[in-house]
Amino acid sequence: MSGKTIHDMKIGDEAEFTKTVSETDVYLFAGITGDFNPAHMDEEYSKKTYFKKRIAHGMLSAGFISSVLGTKLPGPGAVYMKQELSFLAPVYMGDTITARAKVTDINTEKNRVSMKTTCTKQDGTLVIDGSAVLSPRKV
Numbered sequence: 001m002s003g004k005t006i007h008d009m010k011i012g013d014e015a016e017f018t019k020t021v022s023e024t025d026v027y028l029f030a031g032i033t034g035d036f037n038p039a040h041m042d043e044e045y046s047k048k049t050y051f052k053k054r055i056a057h058g059m060l061s062a063g064f065i066s067s068v069l070g071t072k073l074p075g076p077g078a079v080y081m082k083q084e085l086s087f088l089a090p091v092y093m094g095d096t097i098t099a100r101a102k103v104t105d106i107n108t109e110k111n112r113v114s115m116k117t118t119c120t121k122q123d124g125t126l127v128i129d130g131s132a133v134l135s136p137r138k139v
Contacts, residue, residue: 003075003137006111011103015073017064018098021056021091029060056091061128064099065117069134073101074113077137083117085130096122101132111135 019025030036038045039055046054062085069080091097098120105114112133119128 003077004073005139006106006108006113006136007139009074009103009106009113009136011106013073013103014100015068016098016100017067017072018096019064020096021060021093023093025060026054026056026093029057029063033057033059035059051090051092053092056093056095058085058087058091058128061091061097061099061119062130064097064119065101065128065130065132068099068101068117069115069132073103073115074134074136079135080132081112081135082133083130084132085117085128087128089121089125089127091119091121091127097127099128104131111138 026040030040035057039049040057043054066080069078100118101115103113104116113136115132117130117132118126120126
């Protein structure tokens, strides 16, 4: 499997990845990152928060963007150089998240691709809005 080069892409190209967030995903993410914030792990604690129930880690959903960029567009061989994110709404266990990336700018001289990156819930709610810069694989 090989990713796209800068010459294989054009402005407007898009790719996406969809996954339903499970309780197991949240526990595994906490174990890998060490983020055991009770907002993610403790149902009783979470009932007293603004969200009233446990929420998934924001960076778990942001990781779905990495899946799009690393496996689809530009794909294998690309180097992730920059990511800006705004977390706009909570993700709960059982939510289905679609991460999308869309090419917004191509700089062939520097071998850089700029992309709009988003994550959306099954009901259309935008949960993450951002942008990324990547260096696609060389020819």
